Amino acid sequence: MASTYPPKRLYRIPRSTNAEDPELYKAFGFHPVHIGDYLKGERYRIVHKLGYGGSSTVWLARDCLENCYVSLKISRANFALGNKEVSVLRHLAQTKSDHMGAQYVMKLRDDFILSGPNGEHQCIVSQVAGNRLSRPLGVRYSCLGPSRLLVAQLFLGLEYLNSCNVGHGDLYTGNILFQLETFDSWSDEQLYECMGRPVTEEVVRLDGQAIESCAPAYTVHSGDLSRLEQRMMVSKILIVDFGASYFINKPPLKTTTPAQYAAPEVLRSIEVAPSSDVWALGCAAFEICAGYTMFKALFNPRQDVMKDMISMLGKPPDNIWKMWEERSRYFDEEGHAVRRTEQVIPFQTYPLYDRVRDMARLYPTDGRMIDMNELPGEHLETVELVQTHDFLSKVFVFNPVSRISVQSALGHPFLAQVNIQ
Numbered sequence: 001m002a003s004t005y006p007p008k009r010l011y012r013i014p015r016s017t018n019a020e021d022p023e024l025y026k027a028f029g030f031h032p033v034h035i036g037d038y039l040k041g042e043r044y045r046i047v048h049k050l051g052y053g054g055s056s057t058v059w060l061a062r063d064c065l066e067n068c069y070v071s072l073k074i075s076r077a078n079f080a081l082g083n084k085e086v087s088v089l090r091h092l093a094q095t096k097s098d099h100m101g102a103q104y105v106m107k108l109r110d111d112f113i114l115s116g117p118n119g120e121h122q123c124i125v126s127q128v129a130g131n132r133l134s135r136p137l138g139v140r141y142s143c144l145g146p147s148r149l150l151v152a153q154l155f156l157g158l159e160y161l162n163s164c165n166v167g168h169g170d171l172y173t174g175n176i177l178f179q180l181e182t183f184d185s186w187s188d189e190q191l192y193e194c195m196g197r198p199v200t201e202e203v204v205r206l207d208g209q210a211i212e213s214c215a216p217a218y219t220v221h222s223g224d225l226s227r228l229e230q231r232m233m234v235s236k237i238l239i240v241d242f243g244a245s246y247f248i249n250k251p252p253l254k255t256t257t258p259a260q261y262a263a264p265e266v267l268r269s270i271e272v273a274p275s276s277d278v279w280a281l282g283c284a285a286f287e288i289c290a291g292y293t294m295f296k297a298l299f300n301p302r303q304d305v306m307k308d309m310i311s312m313l314g315k316p317p318d319n320i321w322k323m324w325e326e327r328s329r330y331f332d333e334e335g336h337a338v339r340r341t342e343q344v345i346p347f348q349t350y351p352l353y354d355r356v357r358d359m360a361r362l363y364p365t366d367g368r369m370i371d372m373n374e375l376p377g378e379h380l381e382t383v384e385l386v387q388t389h390d391f392l393s394k395v396f397v398f399n400p401v402s403r404i405s406v407q408s409a410l411g412h413p414f415l416a417q418v419n420i421q
Contacts, residue, residue, distance in 0.1 A: 009023060009206060010022075010023060010205060010206065010207075011023055011203055011204065011205055011206065011215070012203075012204040012205075012206060014201055014219060015201060016201065016221060018199075018221040018222050019049075019052070019201055019219040019220060019221045019222070020052045020057065020219060022203045022215055022216075022219060024076075025118065025203075025214055025215035025216065026118060026214055026215075027077070027118055027119065027214070028076065028077045028078050028118060028119050029076055029077060029118050029214075030056075030057055030074070030076060030077075030118065031057075031074050031077070031114060031116040031118060031121045032116070032117070032118075032213070032214065032215055032216035033046055033057065033059060033074065033216060033220075034046065034216055034217065034218070034220075035047070035048070035198050035200070035220065039061070039072065039114060039123065040110075040112050040114075040123075042064060043063065043064055043065050044061040044062070044063060044064070044070070044072055044125070045061060045062045045064060046059050046060075046061050046072075047059075047060050047061055047062050047069070047188055047191065048060040048191070048192075048195065048198050048220075048223045049198060049220040049221065049222050049223055050071060050128075050222060050223060050225070051222045052222065055075055055076050055079055055243070056073050056074055056075045056076060056079075057073075057074050058071060058072070058073045058074075059071070059072045059073075059074070060072075060128060060191075060223065061125075062188075063109075063125070067184065068182075068184040069128050069183065069184055069186075069191075070109060070110075070125050070126065070127065070128060071125070071126050071127065071128045071129065072123060072124075072125050073123065073124040073125075073126070074114060074121050074122075074123050075121055075122040075123070075124075076121070077116070077118045077119025077120055077121050078119050078120060079121075079122060083122055084242075084243065084245070085122075085124065085241075085242045085243045085245065086108075086111050086122060086124060088166055088242045088245040088246075088247075089106070089107075089108035089111070089124065089242055090108060090111070091164065091165075091166065091247075092105065092107070092108070092161075092164055092166065093107065093108045095164045097160065097163065097164065099156075099159070099160040099163055100156055100160075100420070101153075101155075101156035101157045101158070101159050101160030101161075101163075102160050103236070104153045104154070104156055104157035104160070104236065104237055104238060104239060105157050105160055105161060105238070105239050106126050106127070106129075106238055106239060106240045106241075106242070107126060107127065108124065108125070108126060109125045109126055109127065110125035111123060111124050111125065112125075117212075117213040117214045118214050126240075127179075127238075128180060129177035129178065129179055129180060129238045129240065130177055130178035130179065130180050130225055130228065130229045130232075130233050131177065131178060131225045131226060131229060132173060132174050132175075132176065132177055133150070133173040133174075133176040133177065133178065133237060133284070133288065144289060144384050144388070146235065147285075147288045147289040148289075148414065148415060148418050149235060149418055149419075149420065150235070150237055150288050151281075151284075151285040151288055151289070151414075151415065152410070152415045152418040152420055153236060153237045153420065154176065154237060154239070154281050154284060154285070155281060155406055155409050155410050155415060156410065156420070157237070157239045158171070158239075158274075158277055158278070158281060158406050159406045159407065159410065161239075161245075162248065162274050162406060165247050165248050165249060166242075166245055166246070166247060166248065167245060167246050167247075167248050167251065167272070167273070167274050167276075167277055168239065168242065168244070168245050168277050168280075169244035169245050169246055169252065169255040169256070169257065169272065169276075169277070170241060170243065170244035170245075170255060170256050170257050171239070171257065171261065171277050171280040171281055171284065172257065172258050172260070172261040172280060172283070172284060173284050173287055173288070174258075175239065175240055175241040176237050176238070176239055176240070176284065177237065177238045177240055178229060178233050178234070178235075178236070178237060178238070179233075179234050179236040179237065179238050180228065180229070180232040180233055180234065181232045181233075181234055183228075183232055194227055194228055194231060195223045195224050195225065195227045195228045196223065196224055196227065198220050198221070198223070199220070199221040200218040200219065200220050200221070201218055201219050201220075201221070202217070202218050203215050203216060203217060203218055203219060243256075244256045244257070246272070248273075248274060251271070251272045251273060252272050253269070253272070254266070254269050254272065255272050255276070257276075257280055258301070259295075259297050259301035259302050259304075259305045260283065260293050260294070260295045260296075260297050260301065260305055261279075261280040261283040261284065262276075262279075262280070262305070263275070263276040263278075263279035263280065263400065264279075264306070264309060264316060264320050264398055265320065265400050266279075267302060267305065267306060268306075268320050268323040268324060269323075270319065270320065270323060271400070273400055274406070275400035275401070275403045275405075276400065278395060278403055278404065278405070278406060278409065279395060279396065279400075279403065281395075282294075282392055282395030282396055283295065285391075285392070285395075286355075286359070286392065289359055289388065290359040294355070295308040295309065296308055303326060303330075306324060307330055307347065308350075309398075310331070310335065311347065311348060311349050311350045312349075312350055312351060312352050312355065312396065313352070313396060313397075313398060314335060315331075315334070315335025316398045317398055317399060320398060321335075330347060352389065352392060352393055352396060353389050356385060356388050356389040356392065357385065359388070360385060387412075387413050387414045388414060390412070390413075390414070391409070391412050391413075391414035391415070394408075394409075394412070395409070
């Protein structure tokens, strides 16, 4: 009998995207979790929900042995990248280092396998951190100092990883969090007073039958970390999510880096190397300073970003150019834009200097454009504008061999003058 597509739903569609779809609770899917559950015997007690993704759910738990709050990530059953992440985190934990960048990288506190109705789940325990560094469009610091501090921390964290023979492979602002001060002395009630009680949504089968053990009785909405951040956030970042990480002497053929942060050699599936992470951090650095992404991805992310790279840097080297099979739709063989009637948005060059210059402007909600240097307080001075452009011009280089190294980036005037405590 022919299969039905899309597959017939078993559960009622959730009312909010703040919780995962119950359809993900099935064989080889998520593990059902309820507030108050204990994991690994009676060591970890579930207190709240931190978030979820396509491959895991993340919970705020109380470590009853160490008497502290922890982040507990439960991967999808039989998820190979979960095991890969653990191997990298174990390696980092076993590598003794007094590198300054180690404080900006997630540390493994514990890991274990959880057996459940849907299979075997890899669990990773780490420190609790705040929200992602990615911010709403247009929200950024009003001066460059705090931004440069965060960028310097990112490059120190990457330098530490590289010193341990590790490449991250998925560096973007969604995998960079703000660190929090400890709140281990708080009771559950004090925590709920700060970030609210868990909001739950009943899981209901569409056929009216009872929920089986493979699914929870309810899903839990992700907690409001912004309220916790208002009281506990510090100006320190934390690099997380090592599911796509690799050992530098054994690089993968490709990574999961989003197109807007992927280096050209990654975008065209040519190679993956530590220099690819440098490009990704350059994209993150621009986003931190500007409040919006460097490259735009509107309809077809890989094609849109490649076009935007060329609008900024010009025609790439042949090894990248000839790997882009769709190039003739947008450019002739000299790298000049081809105007076609079906193009929704005409191609325009937008050099790096212009992008950095435009970064020094604010766009108020009433539509007016205000130069940032007209506002009171500390602003982006001309020397900082020049330093920013020079720094990014050494990061955004098509040839990964010619791209600035992490060590040289930290020695560049853009970062060398940052006072990191």
